[in-house]
Amino acid sequence: MATKTEDYLGITDYKVIGTRPIRHDGVDKVVGRAKYGADIDMAGMLHGAVARSPHAHARIKSLDTRKAEALPGVKAVIAVADLPLQEDKIEELGEGAANLQHLRANVLADGKVLYHGHAIAAVAATDVHTAQEAVDLIEIEYEVLQPVLTVREAMQADAPLLLEDLTTQSLGEDSEKKSNVCTHFRHELGDIEKGFAEADLVIEREFFTATVHQGYIEPQNATALWGADGQITVWCSTQGAFDVRAQTAQILEVPVSQVKVVPMEIGGGFGGKIRIYLEPLAAILSKKTGRPVKMVMSRTEVLQATGPTAGSVIRCKMGVDKAGNLIAAQADMRYESGSFPGSWAAPGAMCIFAPYNIPHVLIDGYEVLVNKPWTMAYRAPGATNAAFASETLIDELCEQLGVDPLAFRLKNSAKEGTRRADGPVYPRIGHEQCVETARDSEHYATQFNGKNRGRGVASGFWFNVGLKSSAAASVNPDGTVSLVEGSTDIGGTRTSIAMQLAEVLGIGAEEVKPQVVDTDSVGETDVTGGSRTTFATGWAAYQCALDIKAQMIERAAKLWEIAVDDVVFEDGYFSSSDASKTISFKELAGRLDETGGPLMGRATVNPPGVGGAFAVMIADVEVDTDTGKVEILRVSMIQDAGKAIHPSYVEGQMQGGTAQGIGWALNEEYAYNADGLLTNASLLDYRMPTCLDLPMIETHIVEVPNPGHPYGVRGVGEVPIVPPVAAVANAIYDAIGVRLTILPMSPGEILKALWTKNGTT
Amino acid sequence: MPGKVHVTTTINGESVEFLCEPRQTILEVLRDQLDLTGTKEGCSNGNCGACSILVNGGVIDACLMMAVEAEGEELTTIEGVASAEGLHPLQQKFLEHAALQCGICTPGFIVAAKALLDNEPTPSEERIRLYLAGNLCRCTGYDKIVRAVQDAASAMAE
Ligand code: FES
Ligand code: FES
Numbered sequence: 053m054a055t056k057t058e059d060y061l062g063i064t065d066y067k068v069i070g071t072r073p074i075r076h077d078g079v080d081k082v083v084g085r086a087k088y089g090a091d092i093d094m095a096g097m098l099h100g101a102v103a104r105s106p107h108a109h110a111r112i113k114s115l116d117t118r119k120a121e122a123l124p125g126v127k128a129v130i131a132v133a134d135l136p137l138q139e140d141k142i143e144e145l146g147e148g149a150a151n152l153q154h155l156r157a158n159v160l161a162d163g164k165v166l167y168h169g170h171a172i173a174a175v176a177a178t179d180v181h182t183a184q185e186a187v188d189l190i191e192i193e194y195e196v197l198q199p200v201l202t203v204r205e206a207m208q209a210d211a212p213l214l215l216e217d218l219t220t221q222s223l224g225e226d227s228e229k230k231s232n233v234c235t236h237f238r239h240e241l242g243d244i245e246k247g248f249a250e251a252d253l254v255i256e257r258e259f260f261t262a263t264v265h266q267g268y269i270e271p272q273n274a275t276a277l278w279g280a281d282g283q284i285t286v287w288c289s290t291q292g293a294f295d296v297r298a299q300t301a302q303i304l305e306v307p308v309s310q311v312k313v314v315p316m317e318i319g320g321g322f323g324g325k326i327r328i329y330l331e332p333l334a335a336i337l338s339k340k341t342g343r344p345v346k347m348v349m350s351r352t353e354v355l356q357a358t359g360p361t362a363g364s365v366i367r368c369k370m371g372v373d374k375a376g377n378l379i380a381a382q383a384d385m386r387y388e389s390g391s392f393p394g395s396w397a398a399p400g401a402m403c404i405f406a407p408y409n410i411p412h413v414l415i416d417g418y419e420v421l422v423n424k425p426w427t428m429a430y431r432a433p434g435a436t437n438a439a440f441a442s443e444t445l446i447d448e449l450c451e452q453l454g455v456d457p458l459a460f461r462l463k464n465s466a467k468e469g470t471r472r473a474d475g476p477v478y479p480r481i482g483h484e485q486c487v488e489t490a491r492d493s494e495h496y497a498t499q500f501n502g503k504n505r506g507r508g509v510a511s512g513f514w515f516n517v518g519l520k521s522s523a524a525a526s527v528n529p530d531g532t533v534s535l536v537e538g539s540t541d542i543g544g545t546r547t548s549i550a551m552q553l554a555e556v557l558g559i560g561a562e563e564v565k566p567q568v569v570d571t572d573s574v575g576e577t578d579v580t581g582g583s584r585t586t587f588a589t590g591w592a593a594y595q596c597a598l599d600i601k602a603q604m605i606e607r608a609a610k611l612w613e614i615a616v617d618d619v620v621f622e623d624g625y626f627s628s629s630d631a632s633k634t635i636s637f638k639e640l641a642g643r644l645d646e647t648g649g650p651l652m653g654r655a656t657v658n659p660p661g662v663g664g665a666f667a668v669m670i671a672d673v674e675v676d677t678d679t680g681k682v683e684i685l686r687v688s689m690i691q692d693a694g695k696a697i698h699p700s701y702v703e704g705q706m707q708g709g710t711a712q713g714i715g716w717a718l719n720e721e722y723a724y725n726a727d728g729l730l731t732n733a734s735l736l737d738y739r740m741p742t743c744l745d746l747p748m749i750e751t752h753i754v755e756v757p758n759p760g761h762p763y764g765v766r767g768v769g770e771v772p773i774v775p776p777v778a779a780v781a782n783a784i785y786d787a788i789g790v791r792l793t794i795l796p797m798s799p800g801e802i803l804k805a806l807w808t809k810n811g812t813t
Numbered sequence: 814m815p816g817k818v819h820v821t822t823t824i825n826g827e828s829v830e831f832l833c834e835p836r837q838t839i840l841e842v843l844r845d846q847l848d849l850t851g852t853k854e855g856c857s858n859g860n861c862g863a864c865s866i867l868v869n870g871g872v873i874d875a876c877l878m879m880a881v882e883a884e885g886e887e888l889t890t891i892e893g894v895a896s897a898e899g900l901h902p903l904q905q906k907f908l909e910h911a912a913l914q915c916g917i918c919t920p921g922f923i924v925a926a927k928a929l930l931d932n933e934p935t936p937s938e939e940r941i942r943l944y945l946a947g948n949l950c951r952c953t954g955y956d957k958i959v960r961a962v963q964d965a966a967s968a969m970a971e
Contacts, residue, residue, distance in 0.1 A: 072911070074908045074909065075908070075911070077916075078907075078908040078913070079900070079904075079908070081913055081916035081919055082900065082904040082907050082908060082913070082916075082919055082920075082923060083851065083891065083892070083894070083895050083900070083904065084849075084850070084851015084852070084890070084891035084892050084920045085851065085892075086916060087850070088850075088853070088917060090844075090850075090853075090854065091844070091850035093845070093848070181834075181836065266951075267951045268915070268917075268951055269853075269855040269861055269863055269915075269917045269918050269949055269950070269951050270853070270855065270863075270915070270917040271854075271855070317915075317916065317917075318915060319853070319855075319915045319916070319917025319918075320914075320915045320917060320951050320952055321915075322951070348854075350857060351855065351856040351857065351858070351860075351861075542914065542915050542952075543914035543915060543952060544911065544914065698911075700910070700911035700957070701911055701914070703911075703956075703957075704911055704914050704952070704953055704954075704957060705914075707953060707954030707955075707956045707957070708914065708951070708952045708953050708954050709954075710954055711951075711953075711954030711955065712951070734856065734858060734860060735855070735856045735858075735860035735861050735949065736858070736860045740949060740951065742945075742946040742947075742948075742949065742955075743941075743942045743945050743946055743948075743950075743955035743958065743959060744942045744943055744946040746954060746955055746956075748956050748959070748960075749954045749956045
């Protein structure tokens with residue numbers, strides 16, 4: 053049962069939680085009625101388009117918009133001078149932070165372009181074709197500079213500098229040294245030299261991972277109206293309406309109260325729809341024209357100019373003793389941040405050795421500027437790159453020790469009380485249970501043999517986040533509850549949030565009517581990201597339900613003219629010590645008018661008790677040694693959800709993460725030529741998995757309650773993308789005996805590795 | 814710019830007339846002129862299937878069809894899949910199987926799957942995967958989509 057140190061209630065007989073109701077927004081989404089950002093239409097609406105850099109690195113010598121402005125139908129053209137100047141200030145953005153000067157210079161290039169596709173100017177016209185024609189008429193002269201495309205080039209002493217004023221923040225201090233290295237940080241545990249000296253077997257390798265994109269199917273969009281009263285309304289598809297409000301207000305230099313963001317339905321985000329791109333452009337174009345302006349990116353623009361996630365170079369070294377105990381682990385993690393600071397080495401470093409109890413650890417992290425788009429979060433950002441390195445080395449250690457890789461993981465698993473190298477000591481966690489579930493699964497028990505066939509396993513960790521959420525709810529006379537909240541619903545969270553409210557009030561999930569509302573209509577709520585929505589906004593809904601319950605108890609007391617503490621609420625009924633006095637939630641809801649009028653509950657939370665999540669994957673593959681193609685034949689994802697509120701949508705997250713991880717492992721990469729131009733900015737050439745590339749994805753939900761949530765919820769959205777890359781790499785090794793250290797493990801890389809092994813280059 | 818072209822076509826069983834520029838795709842006309850925004854745009858070059866519609870019963874990417882080509886044809890969009898009696902079995906099964914997360918790919922999948930089941934009432938899993946390989950979903954890993962189509966096929970066979 054609950055102890056003082058826990059928020060977990062220890063409930064075992066849930067009525068609503070753990071069931072699989074149909075999602076509230078489902079019908080609208082299967083009949084095509086749900087309105088996504090690009091579906092907006094308004095009277096007098098103009099269409100915008102953006103002029104973008106054809107170079108990876110160049111100085112803008114001149115910009116002439118006169119011909120574009122003269123084109124019939126063009127109503128306004130803007131460039132960076134139309135954006136207010138920004139001070140050197142950091143803004144928190146839910147998952148990550150950004151310097152406002154950088155945010156401004158990314159929205160529209162300021163004197164210099166830093167990547168292929170960098171926005172330079174924007175146009176509003178009566179239709180989208182005219183806007184695009186006008187973009188082509190904008191004349192821009194460049195002084196082309198040498199592009200810097202890899203971490204290695206960028207870190208060289210004589211490398212061209214992307215941001216001429218940038219100095220390296222090294223171990224928490226400003227080094228005052230001008231460089232492309234934004235940050236160098238370090239985590240230390242124990243004594244790394246001593247650790248490796250004590251180890252009987254040490255393996256070290258270097259790993260390369262390509263830049264990859266979140267690949268959401270809906271392109272970025274924004275529609276803005278700058279009213280004559282100065283009020284700015286922005287309609288867009290975003291993971292965080294309040295984050296868009298904060299960024300847009302900062303960039304436009306207006307108070308937040310002057311901006312209202314209306315979150316439309318969103319067609320996927322995965323971390324990529326948090327930063328603003330089009331919003332301030334649409335707003336300024338609207339101000340200039342007095343009309344609403346809609347902007348939608350093309351797929352090419354999405355791939356060229358939104359934030360993909362970091363490519364990286366990770367040197368990793370791990371040591372074990374003869375008995376199979378992990379003794380020491382070291383990593384040097386160099387992540388590309390793209391064109392501006394703020395990369396994902398830091399979260400990667402929190403995750404790289406996180407599933408294990410290792411006494412001696414040293415991690416050095418670097419975030420490095422390169423002439424690629426400014427990176428953004430992508431589902432457990434940084435952790436997949438990291439796990440590719442550490443989980444591949446563990447596989448190699450197990451092979452050399454001759455031990456089963458799951459037995460090794462179990463023996464060395466982190467558990468409650470284990471300290472992670474970056475500081476935190478774990479509360480109750482579920483890595484051991486995930487490994488045991490994998491070990492005991494029918495999948496793992498089934499032999500998988502045959503020529504060029506192999507099995508791999510890997511673990512993964514993501515820490516999840518808490519942050520702010522708000523909810524308000526009103527009780528309707530028919531006993532239903534209308535719930536308003538601020539978390540964009542990307543995968544069924546209206547329902548998983550509503551279910552947590554329903555559980556308290558003893559009503560059905562379908563008796564709650566959840567709505568995601570705009571920034572003027574609910575309390576501040578942070579992004580749908582960090583796997584936080586069901587955890588934190590769910591908590592706000594729970595708290596909101598407690599508020600309603602307390603008020604309803606007062607109403608029952610009033611109705612019966614008895615003391616408030618003589619009323620109890622259980623299983624949907626209010627009752628008192630007088631057995632004749634009992635009334636259902638629904639009946640009492642019908643009598644609110646006679647007991648004091650309408651009734652609303654509200655809550656805001658910022659829960660500290662975030663529960664980290666672990667996952668384990670088993671992958672069976674077959675490699676075609678003639679073509680280098682890897683076929684995924686069977687996969688299982690095992691994950692600790694803490695408590696699965698709506699198991700179908702938990703499975704959905706696990707399956708989606710697995711699929712993205714497999715794409716990352718085998719196909720996906722940003723292909724740049726020597727000039728730094730992106731050569732595969734389409735969904736034909738940026739190859740994401742189709743349903744023909746994948747088998748059914750088996751899921752095992754493990755439930756080790758998070759002590760920091762009333763229902764034990766951990767976040768579930770991100771961690772399933774962490775193990776797949778390494779699991780597939782380990783399976784490929786098992787199949788054909790080559791260790792791949794480069795992502796993606798494309799047919800070309802596989803053949804190269806095979807030829808090297810067989811000496812037939 | 815040449816003048817606008819008059820097109821007469823049938824959409825979801827109703828006769829429709831519109832004026833369009835020769836450079837406009839049927840996707841653009843459906844979404845921007847006819848307010849049929851259930852058909853989605855993910856790439857505009859035939860690689861994602863979010864814009865799937867039926868033309869004379871066969872599935873095509875609306876972003877690859879010029880609006881003028883709709884003359885005299887019979888089009889079905891996601892808005893024409895449900896009827897006054899209720900949801901199509903595919904729509905019902907997508908809901909029951911939680912086969913959508915963000916939902917942006919859902920109209921395209923339902924329209925494409927309808928074309929499959931209209932012609933092949935009992936497709937194998939392999940056949941479903943092949944037929945739907947032109948539709949990208951980034952959220953679900955396809956597992957629940959394939960199961961929803963299988964279950965809809967069974968429901969329709971009853
Ligand atoms: S929008 Fe037509 S296939 Fe992608
Ligand atoms: S449900 Fe989001 S793309 Fe398919």
